Amino acid sequence: MAGAASAPSLLAPSIVRAQSFPARPISLVVPYPAGGPTDAIARFVAQEMSSSIGQNVLVDNRAGASGAVGTRAVAHGAADGYTIIFGNNQTHGNNMFLLKEPGYDAVKDFAPLCGVGAFEHAFVVRNDLPAKTIAELVALAKADPGKLNYGSTGVGSGSHLAMELFMQRTGIKMTHVPFRGAAPLVQEIVGGRIDIANSTLPSVLEQINAGSMRALALASPERNPRAKDIPTLREQGVSNADADSWAAFFAPAATPAPILGQLSKAVMAAIAKPAITESILKLGFTLKVRDPDAFKPYHLQEIATWKQIIADAGVKPE
Incomplete structure (x- = not known):
């Protein structure tokens, strides 16, 4: 009886917190520099959430260590x-x-709020690189192994591993040049100091359309409606090299369940707003919203898949 009598008092603090949440602004950490597509999507969602929950949702860019600095925090x-x-x-x-x-465990330390979708990867090159197709790029790389360099948004990033996968499938060798996010990488390609990148489409679509870099292929099963003129790798004879980079919102795992539920609903409602949906799609991002229950098994499967690709590529921890 004593235990039963004490149960409501034990639950009360959690209930009170949930009922009064949010009582102050919320910090939305983006573990990359400002200006990239990840940052842009976060700001679209933060702005809409601020209106719906009655508190400001403030984007906090904490870049470094391939996104680990902000994630660890x-x-x-x-x-x-x-x-x-x-x-x-x-x-x-x-x-x-x-x-x-x-400095953290990606599964044990976090609770997913919403899977948003994926960044498709596009092969882009500096304008004066003498390769206009994937076949020509492969031939150029094979003629002088290691001479061509490719940029990425950091060691272990989707752009890094997607290129490692491509090099495995085509038997070529290029030199890796990592950057701290998409914005500096794009600047270097436009400036002609980086030869190629397998970058997320949202991070380079504006520059492709403006003619400041050239796109050779998409590393996805199908063409993107926002970039219909870019052929896929499969269309150009390269199979098993598709690589999309998913994105999702998370909270610390120990966050009370009622609050997780509120946050999850707020994020998904923000993305579902037609204006926000359209803004995200204009970036070239592919939306595929998953609630926490649907995202968890997908998350585990993706971790297992890319763990194997990393092992096959022989990429060592740094």
């Missing part, structure tokens, strides 16, 4: 719902196998 921060993160297959997947000490 959220993992070890207060689990009260006031700090969440917009992560991806790098921060909440590949870092577990590519960093010797990431």
Whole structure:
């Protein structure tokens, strides 16, 4: 009887927190520099959430260590719902196998709020590179192994591993040049200092359309409606090299369930707003919204898949 009598008092603090949440602004951590497509999507969602929940949702860019700096901070921060993160297959997947000490567990330390979809990868090259097709690029790389360089958004990022997968499938060798996010990578390609990148389509679509870099292929099963003129790798004879980078919102795992539910609903409602949906799609991002129950098995499967690709590529933790 004593135990039964005490049960409501034990549950009361959690219920009270949930009922009064949010009572102050929420920090949405983006573990990359401002200006890239990940940052843009986070800001679209944050703006809409601010209107719907009655508190400001403030984007906090914390770049560094392939996204691990910001992700680690959220993992070890207060689990009260006031700090969440917009992560991806790098921060909440590949870092577990590519960093010797990431400082967090991508599964145990986080609770998913919403899977958003995926960044398709596009092969882009500097305008004066003498290759206009994937076949010509492969021939150029094979003529002088290691001479061509390729940029990525960091060791273990989707752009890095997608290129490792491509090199495996085509038997070529290029030199890796990692950057701290999409914005500096794009600047270097436009400036002609990087030869090629297998970059997320949203991070380069504007530059492709403006003619400041050229796109050779999409590493996806189908063409993107926002970039219909870009052929896929499969169309150009390269199979088993598709690579999409998913993105999702997370909170610390110990966040009370009622608050997780509120946050999840708020994020999904924001994305479902027609204006937000259209803004995200204009970036070239592919929307595929998953609630927490649907995202969890997908998350685990993606981790297993890319863990194997990392092993096959021989990429060592740094």
